[in-house]
Amino acid sequence: MVKQLSIFVQNRSGKLAASLSVLRDSGIDVRALTIADTPDFGILRLLVDDAAKAEAVLLDNGFLVQTTDVVVVPVLDERGGLASLLEPMAEAGVNIEYMYSLIARDAKDAFMVFRVTDNAAFLAMLKAKGLKHVEPAELGIR
Amino acid sequence: MDKYYQPEIETASVGDIRKIQLERLQEQVKHVYANVPYYREKMDKAGVKPEDIKELADIAKLPFNYKQDLRDTYPYGMFAVPLKDVVRLHASSGTTGKQVVAGYTRGDLDIWAECCARALTAAGCTDEDVVHVSYGYGLFTGGLGADGGAMKIGAVTVPVSSGNTKRQVNILKDFGSSILCCTPSYALHIAEVLHEMGYTKDDISLKAGVFGAEPWTNEMRLQIEELLGIKAYDIYGLTEIIGPGVAFECAEQTGMHVNEDHFLVEVIDPDTGEVLGEDVQGEIVFTCLTRKAFPLLRYRTRDIGVITRQKCSCGRTLIKMTKPRGRTDDMLIIRGVNVFPSQIETVLLEQGYMANYQIVVDRVDNFDTIEVQVEMTKELFSDTVRGIAERARELTEGLKSMLNINAKVTLLEPNTLPRSEGKAKRVIDKRKLHD
Ligand SMILES: [Zn+2]
Numbered sequence: 354m355v356k357q358l359s360i361f362v363q364n365r366s367g368k369l370a371a372s373l374s375v376l377r378d379s380g381i382d383v384r385a386l387t388i389a390d391t392p393d394f395g396i397l398r399l400l401v402d403d404a405a406k407a408e409a410v411l412l413d414n415g416f417l418v419q420t421t422d423v424v425v426v427p428v429l430d431e432r433g434g435l436a437s438l439l440e441p442m443a444e445a446g447v448n449i450e451y452m453y454s455l456i457a458r459d460a461k462d463a464f465m466v467f468r469v470t471d472n473a474a475f476l477a478m479l480k481a482k483g484l485k486h487v488e489p490a491e492l493g494i495r
Numbered sequence: 496m497d498k499y500y501q502p503e504i505e506t507a508s509v510g511d512i513r514k515i516q517l518e519r520l521q522e523q524v525k526h527v528y529a530n531v532p533y534y535r536e537k538m539d540k541a542g543v544k545p546e547d548i549k550e551l552a553d554i555a556k557l558p559f560n561y562k563q564d565l566r567d568t569y570p571y572g573m574f575a576v577p578l579k580d581v582v583r584l585h586a587s588s589g590t591t592g593k594q595v596v597a598g599y600t601r602g603d604l605d606i607w608a609e610c611c612a613r614a615l616t617a618a619g620c621t622d623e624d625v626v627h628v629s630y631g632y633g634l635f636t637g638g639l640g641a642d643g644g645a646m647k648i649g650a651v652t653v654p655v656s657s658g659n660t661k662r663q664v665n666i667l668k669d670f671g672s673s674i675l676c677c678t679p680s681y682a683l684h685i686a687e688v689l690h691e692m693g694y695t696k697d698d699i700s701l702k703a704g705v706f707g708a709e710p711w712t713n714e715m716r717l718q719i720e721e722l723l724g725i726k727a728y729d730i731y732g733l734t735e736i737i738g739p740g741v742a743f744e745c746a747e748q749t750g751m752h753v754n755e756d757h758f759l760v761e762v763i764d765p766d767t768g769e770v771l772g773e774d775v776q777g778e779i780v781f782t783c784l785t786r787k788a789f790p791l792l793r794y795r796t797r798d799i800g801v802i803t804r805q806k807c808s809c810g811r812t813l814i815k816m817t818k819p820r821g822r823t824d825d826m827l828i829i830r831g832v833n834v835f836p837s838q839i840e841t842v843l844l845e846q847g848y849m850a851n852y853q854i855v856v857d858r859v860d861n862f863d864t865i866e867v868q869v870e871m872t873k874e875l876f877s878d879t880v881r882g883i884a885e886r887a888r889e890l891t892e893g894l895k896s897m898l899n900i901n902a903k904v905t906l907l908e909p910n911t912l913p914r915s916e917g918k919a920k921r922v923i924d925k926r927k928l929h930d
Contacts, residue, residue, distance in 0.1 A: 361876050363911070394906055415910045417871055451879065468878065
């Protein structure tokens with residue numbers, strides 16, 4: 354599983370830039386970024402190379418931040434690649450809270466990042482189906 | 496440890512108190528009639544003479560004093576002694592209009608200190624305590640009021656005044672302060688900074704706090720008590736009457752004992768002026784019985800509350816007033832419904848938010864709107880949109896059931912609302928700008 358940072362942002366674009374520059378100034382590399390947006394607020398979700406350090410830096414700078422365990426799965430870049438993953442998930446009763454795609458800088462592979470209600474059940478399903486999930490180190494994440 | 500500062504007064508029989516009050520009232524009315532031409536004129540107009548005060552109930556014959564009277568007589572028109580007998584001036588913040596200037600004779604300062612000493616003693620203060628005063632020192636009565644009370648008791652006073660909260664935390668820690676005096680919102684801010692600095696309540700020696708000068712709710716009390724590891728006591732007062740110490744809370748925490756040998760309290764109907772008596776909600780009115788320089792009779796506080804003589808477990812017989820439930824002038828009328836900011840605060844604190852909030856009232860197309868902005872907390876934040884939307888929905892529903900109107904809820908990032916070191920500014924009423 355991979356540690357993901359979630360930051361509460363009110364819908365002010367300045368705050369997004371501010372959080373990123375705080376991380377840059379601390380030498381933290383952002384590997385993936387997505388924002389969940391509503392008319393009233395947003396949640397900025399980040400995968401960074403050093404989640405513990407990033408969390409501490411953000412807290413110090415007054416951001417409301419939380420870490421969450423997410424599961425990153427490689428998805429074959431071909432027709433039906435994603436469906437072949439979602440179908441067994443549905444069958445196994447693994448509920449998806451949200452998901453987003455991640456393209457690794459150097460690899461040809463595409464990945465999907467999943468936040469599910471039950472990580473253990475998800476991992477067990479992947480194993481049973483002979484599907485891989487990605488370890489943090491493979492993404493250059495500590 | 497002494498439980499009372501002046502047991503002979505604080506536990507006197509109601510009959511004895513009434514006797515003292517009547518003697519003092521008669522003397523005070525004579526003093527004001529003789530020395531304050533402005534009020535003498537009001538009494539003459541109302542057809543009442545000092546001799547007409549034969550029993551306590553006769554106080555109802557006296558005309559009221561309003562804040563406007565104090566503005567009209569600014570600065571010295573309500574003083575009842577020559578300036579050479581005045582040793583101190585205080586002034587209330589002039590947030591709306593002209594400020595109010597109040598004078599004190601040496602004797603007045605002594606009475607005031609005595610009242611504050613009773614309050615501090617009720618909070619467990621003795622001559623062995625270190626009293627950290629973070630109320631502002633200056634024209635505002637908070638700082639010097641608490642200071643005077645601590646001095647009477649013989650405690651160590653640390654006159655920090657307000658501001659520079661990190662330094663306040665270090666002083667609390669290093670000086671071993673045991674009692675904190677400030678506004679409740681500043682107490683919460685101190686607690687916040689204490690935690691931001693990486694300390695907890697175990698790193699300080701506070702045991703009690705005496706908080707006043709602004710309205711606060713019971714939920715806010717519980718938060719302060721938890722974060723600072725103290726028992727939090729309410730203290731009530733206003734510069735027009737003397738300053739903090741007009742009434743104070745005991746360990747029972749169910750209302751504040753009025754120092755009624757110095758201040759006679761009435762509850763009246765704010766619309767008709769009719770005296771309502773005990774156990775009925777209305778506007779609180781005070782008469783200074785002993786203060787000589789600035790002795791207001793029947794001053795309309797605009798605070799809404801209840802007074803009661805129900806027996807108190809602390810043994811004091813002084814009449815109790817509830818925490819003011821709002822102010823006649825704080826009251827917001829939104830779509831015809833009366834809304835008090837304190838009601839909104841109650842809901843926020845019940846749901847786990849801190850008391851960092853702002854109420855924005857506006858009028859859009861002739862329709863009143865109310866928005867409650869509150870900072871999200873680490874505990875309430877969750878990583879999913881659904882989770883946060885659920886928090887917002889709960890808050891909207893909580894407000895709806897408390898206020899009977901729909902309020903828009905906006906969850907803010909932490910530290911986006913201004914922090915106050917004195918009285919917090921909670922309400923922004925934009926309707927006034929359009930009118
Ligand atoms: Zn009591």
